[in-house]
Amino acid sequence: MNTEIKPIKEGKVREIYDNGDSLIMVATDRISCFDVILKNKISKKGTVLTQMSKFWFDMTKDILPNHMISTDVNDMPEFFRKPEFDGNSMMCKKLTMLPIECIVRGYITGSGWASYTKNGTVCGITLPEGLKESDKLPEPIYTPSTKAEIGDHDENISYEKSIDVLEKEFPGKGQEYAEKLRDYTIALYKKCADYALEKGIIIADTKFEFGLDENGNIVIGDEMLTPDSSRFWPADGYEPGHGQPSFDKQFARDWLKENNGKHDWELPTDIAQKTIDKYLEGFERITGQKLDA
DSSP states (O other): OOOOOOOSEEOSSEEEEEETTEEEEEEOSEEEETTEEEEEEOTTHHHHHHHHHHHHHHHTTTTOOBSEEEOOGGGSOGGGOSGGGTTTEEEEEOOEEOSEEEEEEEEOOHHHHHHHHHHSEETTEEOOTTOOTTOEEEEEEEOOEEOOOTTSOOOBOOHHHHHHHHHHHSTTOHHHHHHHHHHHHHHHHHHHHHHHHHTTEEEEEEEEEEEEOTTSOEEEESOOSOTTTEEEEESTTOOTTSOOOOSSTHHHHHHHHHTTTSSTTOOOHHHHHHHHHHHHHHHHHHHSOOOOO
């Protein structure tokens, strides 16, 4: 019997379904920019996000476990064995999510560059003088933020503040969890950024989310190193001193910014198509797999 199942939670892009002792996370074709869900759907985007996360989860199991159980809809209830769920759905372990977005920056760009031009710091971290936009940093930096509800903005916080946020929710564990989140974030980024560079892609920055499994172990959850959570730049043609072309939603963000409020949060058809083309090219370069647009 193919009973209708409703999601227990809907995010800007993902829908989460309860599956008893597991969850099923479906990445939709919705796209959000500046914390607003656009009117467009970007065809195949959800599949790119899910399959990209699967690729990285498989690659980084040696650093720490992840929440993925399966991306095969045949392992899921009958309701999910339909074309609209095939490829973009992931069955996951249930986790107690930690209330920190774990951001790592290997290059200076975006809000980090804006902050640096004002006072030479990014999220309170003093950086060397004389950096140009898009320069590689001497070492990746960890710049955590709080998690915002839909419609609100995440707030950048210091590492010390992240200890307080974690301590409030997990008394006696704040320092331990903060250290582990920082160290895992940097280790994951370094391994994956080195791999991506071999494939011709610079991972400028990214964010991870972590949770606790039933045994209290820290596990990586949500998505991992997707074009939604990361900045991917082509390594060929990389040139510090200005913004870089990208294989992520920065292309859509830039169009919205240039058309300052005249778009009613909707992309023209050609911009939407170019956006998914960029997602697909980034996916194919990194994974060596092909998805039809």
